[in-house]
Amino acid sequence: MKVLVVDDETDVKILFEQKFRKEIKSGELEFAFAFSGEEALRFMKVNEHEAVLILSDINMPGMSGLELLKHIKEKYEKPPPVVMMITAYGDDENYNEAMKLGADDFLTKPVDFINLKEKLKSKSV
Amino acid sequence: MKKISWSLLMMLLVLMKVNGQDHKSDSLKSVLIKSSSDSVKVATLLKLGFYYQRTLQKNDTAFLIYQSALAIARKKGFLKQEIVCLGQLALVHSKYLSEDTAHLLLAEALNKSRQNHFADQEIAGLGIYISTESGFFNKDSFFTYFDRMLSISRENKLDSLAFMGRFAQSATDMGNYPKALQVLFVILHANEEKKDSEAIENTLYMIAHTYVQTNDIKRAIEYFYKAKNYGDTYPFINIFIHDDLANAYLLQGQNDSASHYAYLSYKLAVKFYGSEDKVYGGVLNDLGMIYDQLGKDSLAIDYLRRSYVYFTTVETQYQNYCITTIGLARYFNKKGMADSCLKYAKLSLGTALDKGFLPTISEASGLITAYYQKNHNTDSAYHYQQIGFEAYKTLYNDESSRQIQNMALAEQQREDDIALAKKISDDQFAAKLRLYGLMTLGIVATLIGIIVYRNNRRKQKSYDLLKKQKQEIDLQKSKLESSIKELQTTQSQLIQSEKMASLGELTAGIAHEIQNPLNFVNNFSEVSTELVDEMNEEISKGNLEDAKEIANDLKQNLEKINHHGKRAGEIVKGMLQHSRKSEGQKEPTDINALCDEYLRLAYHGLRARDKNFNANIKTEFDESLTKINVVPQDIGRVLLNLFNNAFYAVNEKKKLSANSYQPIASVTTKKSDNHVIITVSDNGNGIPEKIQDKIFQPFFTTKPTGSGTGLGLSLSYDIVKAHGGEIKVESKVGGGTELIIQLPA
Numbered sequence: 001m002k003v004l005v006v007d008d009e010t011d012v013k014i015l016f017e018q019k020f021r022k023e024i025k026s027g028e029l030e031f032a033f034a035f036s037g038e039e040a041l042r043f044m045k046v047n048e049h050e051a052v053l054i055l056s057d058i059n060m061p062g063m064s065g066l067e068l069l070k071h072i073k074e075k076y077e078k079p080p081p082v083v084m085m086i087t088a089y090g091d092d093e094n095y096n097e098a099m100k101l102g103a104d105d106f107l108t109k110p111v112d113f114i115n116l117k118e119k120l121k122s123k124s125v
Numbered sequence: 126m127k128k129i130s131w132s133l134l135m136m137l138l139v140l141m142k143v144n145g146q147d148h149k150s151d152s153l154k155s156v157l158i159k160s161s162s163d164s165v166k167v168a169t170l171l172k173l174g175f176y177y178q179r180t181l182q183k184n185d186t187a188f189l190i191y192q193s194a195l196a197i198a199r200k201k202g203f204l205k206q207e208i209v210c211l212g213q214l215a216l217v218h219s220k221y222l223s224e225d226t227a228h229l230l231l232a233e234a235l236n237k238s239r240q241n242h243f244a245d246q247e248i249a250g251l252g253i254y255i256s257t258e259s260g261f262f263n264k265d266s267f268f269t270y271f272d273r274m275l276s277i278s279r280e281n282k283l284d285s286l287a288f289m290g291r292f293a294q295s296a297t298d299m300g301n302y303p304k305a306l307q308v309l310f311v312i313l314h315a316n317e318e319k320k321d322s323e324a325i326e327n328t329l330y331m332i333a334h335t336y337v338q339t340n341d342i343k344r345a346i347e348y349f350y351k352a353k354n355y356g357d358t359y360p361f362i363n364i365f366i367h368d369d370l371a372n373a374y375l376l377q378g379q380n381d382s383a384s385h386y387a388y389l390s391y392k393l394a395v396k397f398y399g400s401e402d403k404v405y406g407g408v409l410n411d412l413g414m415i416y417d418q419l420g421k422d423s424l425a426i427d428y429l430r431r432s433y434v435y436f437t438t439v440e441t442q443y444q445n446y447c448i449t450t451i452g453l454a455r456y457f458n459k460k461g462m463a464d465s466c467l468k469y470a471k472l473s474l475g476t477a478l479d480k481g482f483l484p485t486i487s488e489a490s491g492l493i494t495a496y497y498q499k500n501h502n503t504d505s506a507y508h509y510q511q512i513g514f515e516a517y518k519t520l521y522n523d524e525s526s527r528q529i530q531n532m533a534l535a536e537q538q539r540e541d542d543i544a545l546a547k548k549i550s551d552d553q554f555a556a557k558l559r560l561y562g563l564m565t566l567g568i569v570a571t572l573i574g575i576i577v578y579r580n581n582r583r584k585q586k587s588y589d590l591l592k593k594q595k596q597e598i599d600l601q602k603s604k605l606e607s608s609i610k611e612l613q614t615t616q617s618q619l620i621q622s623e624k625m626a627s628l629g630e631l632t633a634g635i636a637h638e639i640q641n642p643l644n645f646v647n648n649f650s651e652v653s654t655e656l657v658d659e660m661n662e663e664i665s666k667g668n669l670e671d672a673k674e675i676a677n678d679l680k681q682n683l684e685k686i687n688h689h690g691k692r693a694g695e696i697v698k699g700m701l702q703h704s705r706k707s708e709g710q711k712e713p714t715d716i717n718a719l720c721d722e723y724l725r726l727a728y729h730g731l732r733a734r735d736k737n738f739n740a741n742i743k744t745e746f747d748e749s750l751t752k753i754n755v756v757p758q759d760i761g762r763v764l765l766n767l768f769n770n771a772f773y774a775v776n777e778k779k780k781l782s783a784n785s786y787q788p789i790a791s792v793t794t795k796k797s798d799n800h801v802i803i804t805v806s807d808n809g810n811g812i813p814e815k816i817q818d819k820i821f822q823p824f825f826t827t828k829p830t831g832s833g834t835g836l837g838l839s840l841s842y843d844i845v846k847a848h849g850g851e852i853k854v855e856s857k858v859g860g861g862t863e864l865i866i867q868l869p870a
Binding site: 009011014015018019059061062063064067088089091093094097109110111113 | 640641643644645647648649651652655656678681682685689728729732733736739740741742
């Protein structure tokens with residue numbers, strides 16, 4: 001299963017690669033990274049339907065995670081990828097907005113990687 | 126007012142008594158031509174001189190005649206005639222030429238009379254002495270001369286009536302009316318016994334005049350009428366009787382009668398002097414004053430002007446000159462002609478000061494003071510006010526004694542004036558004199574006391590006023606000082622609150638910015654622990670290649686942990702610096718890093734407060750930039766302000782725009798010669814040109830009330846200026862805004 005991680009913090013890439021090194025090694029999970037909403041959209045356009053799960057930060061300069069979510073849920077109908085939102089601001093407003101736009105899950109920073117691993121594994125089954 | 130006309134009159138009286146009948150000048154001239162005897166010549170010259178002086182009022186001719194008479198008398202040793210000549214010349218001098226010369230001439234005449242026991246001549250000389258103006262104003266010498274006159278006349282059994290007349294006049298001049306009246310009634314009765322109609326008329330006139338001085342106008346008018354009955358015979362006196370009658374009616378409030386007698390007085394004067402141009406100035410003066418009082422302004426000014434001409438070109442009479450000029454000043458003052466008023470008031474004051482005419486000094490300086498006050502010339506106004514005040518003080522004193530003496534007069538007048546006067550012996554007279562002297566002394570002492578007391582009180586008052594004013598000024602000063610202090614405190618408080626306000630704006634951003642690196646620190650350290658376990662596993666398996674790979678990752682992770690830890694530390698440091706009150710130190714600063722740091726802080730701060738906010742951030746950093754010396758937190762505050770404004774601007778535009786609007790905030794740095802240029806731009810609504818020059822002013826804000834302090838850009842401006850840099854704005858409505866900071870490299 002290919003997972004697209006969208007975050008403006010570039011160190012996220014190293015972190016994910018280390019956290020999921022066993023899964024990556026076994027081929028269980030495959031990761032791609034985009035450092036802005038715009039970049040994520042470009043990636044999806046080029047690699048259509050490759051990523052089935054998108055992990056996106058909400059607070060990013062330029063296109064925010066919510067805008068990206070809205071874009072994805074509106075444009076990719078069959079089948080729309082699973083989108084999980086991650087944010088530092090785990091308030092109701094962000095949560096409700098994300099759910100309204102069709103987010104499949106909502107995670108708050110700091111990310112609980114054990115929990116995330118389980119969620120990803122359950123999705124990939 | 127009547128002193129001069131009266132003194133003229135008295136002279137006439139004195140001279141007539143001493144020198145007997147007058148003659149026509151023609152017959153005298155023929156005697157003069159025919160006579161071969163020098164003594165006859167001198168006697169005739171003297172008679173001719175009297176005639177010119179007294180009857181024709183031609184003093185210049187009389188002067189020449191007396192001088193030739195004196196020359197002959199001296200040459201031939203005619204001692205008596207020499208003395209008479211000296212006396213007459215002194216008289217002319219005192220009135221029309223030099224008073225000093227007059228005194229010298231008289232002193233010579235008196236010495237010669239005394240040495241040679243010429244009683245007649247000495248008396249005549251003393252009489253002249255008393256009638257000169259200087260004698261007038263010198264009380265002591267007056268009484269000395271008068272005593273001497275009386276004793277000589279008694280010793281020589283001479284008629285002392287004429288001297289008594291002089292005495293009465295002087296007593297009036299000195300304000301001693303009861304004494305004057307006593308003496309005048311004695312004279313009147315003596316003259317009535319002698320059936321000397323001219324002397325009677327004179328005495329009646331003088332009595333009337335004295336009553337005017339005592340404000341007993343009713344009696345004054347009564348005596349003027351008695352005198353007037355003799356008027357047709359003696360036209361010269363008659364002029365003044367009518368003149369004074371007019372004045373008396375005026376004082377009585379009977380204006381029509383006053384007007385009538387003034388008119389008659391002038392007609393008599395014209396008849397006596399022969400033509401209108403020759404009328405004596407004293408008459409013109411009196412009439413001018415009367416018409417002024419009657420409110421007949423055009424007549425008043427006409428007479429006053431003619432009187433002025435008379436006393437400046439024909440004859441010098443100080444008192445009349447002063448009365449005329451002050452009359453003119455008063456007239457112009459009434460007419461609102463301030464400059465003319467000032468001119469005549471000054472002329473009047475000059476002479477009045479010289480001669481000591483107190484009422485004129487008081488009035489003239491009052492008019493001058495008013496003029497300068499109106500023209501805001503405070504120094505001059507004060508100067509003349511002082512002059513006036515000094516005169517007033519003295520005059521007040523004199524007036525008071527006069528009033529008190531008037532009370533004595535009223536008491537005395539209950540008795541029969543004439544009967545009383547007849548009974549008064551010399552001893553009683555002297556006793557009374559002493560009594561009056563003592564009374565006056567007491568009164569004067571009291572008045573001086575009052576004046577001194579009043580002066581002290583006035584001084585105390587002005588001192589108190591000054592003190593009060595000073596206290597008020599001090600109070601205002603301290604109020605002002607505390608206001609300034611308060612303002613300074615408020616200003617520093619405002620600056621601090623602006624700092625704290627922007628810190629508040631930052632807090633959310635800071636939390637986010639610290640949260641992120643902390644997450645990385647935590648995550649990388651966690652994953653590193655896992656990696657160490659894995660590495661140990663690989664080592665025990667003997668897979669050294671894999672173990673080495675993990676070791677490289679571990680090293681990278683530790684670097685990441687260190688990096689993010691430092692990142693969080695920098696943020697905390699920046700926050701502390703930002704809120705610090707004391708001024709920071711300049712230090713070499715990486716402007717690119719500073720811009721990046723504060724841009725993030727601003728962005729996340731806004732994001733934290735407004736979930737809907739978003740903007741594209743573009744950065745374009747000149748990598749060739751070296752560190753420059755700035756106070757980082759101060760420049761950081763400037764950048765924070767500019768970023769906040771840029772984000773605010775794009776956000777405002779976004780709220781009102783279609784979805785197609787892409788908000789962009791950007792920062793670029795550039796090296797240019799000796800400067801570093803930082804440009805913060807946005808694609809917001811732009812700033813209208815008319816408020817562009819206001820944005821750096823304190824408290825100027827376009828944000829809604831409560832949203833901005835209006836100090837951000839003002840403080841930014843001050844900070845950039847303090848760094849020797851410049852900040853300017855370039856903006857176009859609808860086209861966004863650029864703020865350009867130029868700092869010395």
